[in-house]
Amino acid sequence: YIFDVKKTEDKVLISLQQEDRRRSKKVGKGDNITIGFEIFKVEDNRIYRLHKLTVQERVATSPYINTRNVFLKKILKQGRYILIPTTYLPGIAAKFILRLFTDVPSKLRELTADKPEMTCWSLLCGYPRRITQIKIHSAEGLQEQDGSSGADPYVLIKCENQKVRSSVEHNTTSATFNTQVIFYRKNIDSPVIVQVWNSNILCDQFLGQALLAASPSDPREQQTLQLRGRGSQEAEEVPGHITVKVFSTDDLVEL
Known part of the structure; x- marks a missing residue:
């Protein structure tokens, strides 16, 4: 997910919420998954998915805990950022709700394309x-x-x-x-x-x-x-x- 900080500095609040798994207790899947997220500062004009994390500046990491909600409050400088929700253990898929609050609109949106699309015009x-x-x-x-x-x-x-x-x-x-x-x-x-x-x-x-x-x-x-x-x-x-x-x-x- 990508978002923009428009002000010189802005206080950003992020909430990551996983689905309620209590109804799955009868089949042995009622425990919460350990979740969290990472935030990277990226290029001002990036519009495609991030593929190499080591060339980007990691500006924040949330706690990784097995609760329903994970919160993080952070002051970020003006620029464009990538937010990556993850599970602590690899290979686990889960549904979630992501919320982001800023003083001015941040245009939070999902990045789906890996690179420019090849078309007839190309x-x-x-x-x-x-x-x-x-x-x-x-x-x-x-x-x-x-x-x-x-x-x-x-x-x-x-x-x-x-x-x-x-x-x-x-x-x-x-x-x-x-x-x-x-x-x-x-x-x-x-x-x-x-x-x-x-x-x-x-x-x-x-x-x-x-x-x-x-x-x-x-x-x-x-x-x-x-x-x-x-x-x-x-x-x-x-x-x-x-x-x-x-x-x-x-x-x-x-x-």
């Missing part, structure tokens, strides 16, 4: 050949704007015809974003573009960009890249650098 427009996850940690050493002591930076990640924008960090030249995105890429030769912009009331200012080949053979460790002007990878350097982590694979259900 034969004409192409089908994704690679999946890329990008985590933007921070941007530092940015150029001061408007004669002030800082800037109001945000990052814009572009891949083919898709764009994802982070929140704005105010009055700083060294911003921490902790933004992550995921792209299903058709044209694997086209780089992913990570741009840094300064937010203004009338017109935002371009501060620099980094081009990512995002190949499966690229290092998967966190790396710091110099910002450059618009154009190719050899464009003129501009003040600032950005710290990112890239994970690419040609297996569309690995992430």
